[in-house]
Amino acid sequence: VMTLAVDFEVGFLVLGIFILLLYSIMTWAIIHRLTRPIQQIVDAVAPYQEGREEFLPKIILNEAMQTDEFGKLASTLNSLNEKIQKQIEHLTRQKKETEDILESLSEGVIAFDTSAKVTFANQVSCRMLRAHHDAMIGYILPHLHSTSPIVEGLAKKCHxxxxxxxxxxxxxxxxWTLGDGGKIYLDLIAAPLAHxxxxxxxxQDKTSDYKVVEMGKDFIANASHELxxxxxxxxxxxETLQxxxxLSTAMLHEITEKIVRTCGRLDRLVKSLLTLADIENLPETNFRPYDLLSMIEHCKHILLTAHPDASVDIREELKKAYVAVDGDLFDLAIMNLLENAVKYSPAPARIEVIIQPATHHRVEIVVQxxxxxxxxxxxxxxxxxFYTVDKARSRKSGGAGLGLSIVKTIIDxxxxxxKASSELGKGTxxxxxxxxxxERG
Structure with a gap:
């Protein structure tokens, strides 16, 4: 009986050990089954978490695990990852497009955070502040180091x-005005961002606008003076006549002659001012193709009618040259150049006009x-x-310094x-x- 009891206990103990071992094996298998896909997910995410990958990599599980709940979890994470990456790419493209737009502007643009530190600066602003891009990002503007006190003053004003x-x-x-005598004018516009x-x-560089205003003031002042x-x-x-x-007949004749001559000068001045105003509003619909040589020949004929002693030599280095111009205005420009050549040359005036190619698509007219x-x-x-080189001579000839200005405006x-080149005593x-x-336009 004792032997049977011992055998039973040993057998029961062996069976218990076997069952315990089997349970342990099954438990390990179940835990391994549960933790393996989790570990695979952790291993897949680890490089992104450690900063070794820019984007979250795709999670790939074994085929046996792709159909269970872990497979669904991995699939959901992958789907979310793709959407996030697409959103990041979209935001990156938008940011790049915004930066490209800001870089293409002619104005300087600088963005700041709430502590007034620079977060973005386009190249135009860097040039205006004479600072390198990397030296601006993350700093406040007064920290910029410049050898120019003017630029330092501008940075302080911006800040x-x-x-x-x-x-x-x-x-x-x-x-803000930069340079001696107010050469450059800048408008500084600081605006808070939303939230x-x-x-x-x-x-904004407003120099050209200020120059236009100054030119307008000068024009009015000069025109008023000339009038x-x-x-x-x-x-x-x-008043003398009154x-x-x-008065004697001779004196009366002299006074009336001077009045008529002065009225003629006044008439020419008013006509020149009106011509300038008309040119500024010239529509390109007035342009027509003209044979350049025929136009120059026409101007030569008119000049020689008024100045028969003058000599105009036309040299054409192009067989045919057509230009799209307003015929009347272009005639006026060439006539002004020819008449200037006669006016400022000892009699008899000798003028040379050259028609020559400049490039494949342009032609030059030289008046010498x-x-x-x-x-x-x-x-x-x-x-x-209103600029005149020899004021006394211009007054005597009735000029007001508008002829070449009209020519340039027409050509523009x-x-x-x-352009002009000249040498004293030799010509212009x-x-x-x-x-x-x-020929057909």
């Missing part, structure tokens, strides 16, 4: 505007005289309105260029460049 915009949540507009997330600063002078002369002679009715020439210091200004309106050379057109 003050940005701080004011951040504090008041209002758009701040300021004007108080920062501010943006726009630097006042002949009016004063006429008024003086009229105060002294018994053997006159008194133009001083080098005056050459940069001869196309300015025809998409051309004009004007070179006009125009785009070529076919």
């Amino acid at each position: 003050e505007g940005v701080l004011q915009a951040l504090q008041t949540s209002e758009t701040i507009v300021q004007t 108080q997330s920062g501010a943006i600063l726009v630097l 006042r002078t002949p009016i004063t002369i006429i008024r003086g002679f009229a 105060d002294i009715p018994n 005289d053997r006159g008194i020439g133009i001083p080098e210091k005056d050459l940069p200004h001869i196309f300015d309105r 309106k025809h998409h051309g260029t004009i 050379r004007f070179t006009v460049s125009l785009p070529l057109k076919s």
Whole structure:
């Protein structure tokens, strides 16, 4: 009985051990089955978490696991990952497009965070502040190091505007002048971003606008002066006739002749001013293809009718040259150049006109005289309105300094260029460049 009891206990113990071992094996298998796909998911995500991958990699499970709940979880994570990556790519493209747009602007654009540190700056703003792009990002503007006190002053002014915009949540507009004598004008516009997330600063170069205003003021002042002078002369002679009715015939003839001559000068001045106004509003629908040589020949004929002693030699280096111009205005431009050549040359005037190719698509008209020439210091200004090199001679001839200005305005309106070179005592050379057109336009 004792032996049977012992055998039973041993057998029961062995069976218990076997069952325990089997349970352990089954438990390990079940746990392994459950933890293996989780470990695969963790292993797949680890490189992204550690920063070794830019994007979250795709989770791939064994085929046996793809149909169970873990497979569905992996599939859901992959689907979410794809959507997130697409969204990131979309936002990246949008950011790149926005930066490209900001870089293409002619204005300087700088973005700031809530502490007034730079988060973005386009190249135009970097050039205006004379700073490298990397030296601006993450810093406030006064920290920029510049050898120019003017640029440092501009950076400080920009920073003050940005701080004011951040504090008041209002758009701040300021004007800053750079250079001696106010050569460059900048408008500084600081505006807060939505949700108080920062501010943006726009630097607009308004120099051309200010120059237009200044030119307008100068034009009005000069025109007023030029108009006042002949009016004063006429008024003086009229008062003389009124105060002294018994003038001699010779004196009366002299006074009336001066009044008529002054009226003629006044008439020419008004016509020149009206011509300038008309040219500024010239529509390109007025342009027609013209044979350049025929137009030059026509202008030569008109000039020789008024100045029969003058000599005009036309040299054509192109067989045919057609240009799209307003015929009347282009005649006026060429006539002004030819008449200037006669006016500032000793009699009899000798003028040479050359029609030559400039490039494959452009033609040059050169008008050259053997006159008194133009001083080098005056050459940069001869196309300015009311500018005269020899004021006494211009007054005597009735000129107001508008002839070459009219010529340049006409040439500019025809998409051309004009330049001048001169040597005192030897003559002046004007070179006009125009785009070529076919005979049919």
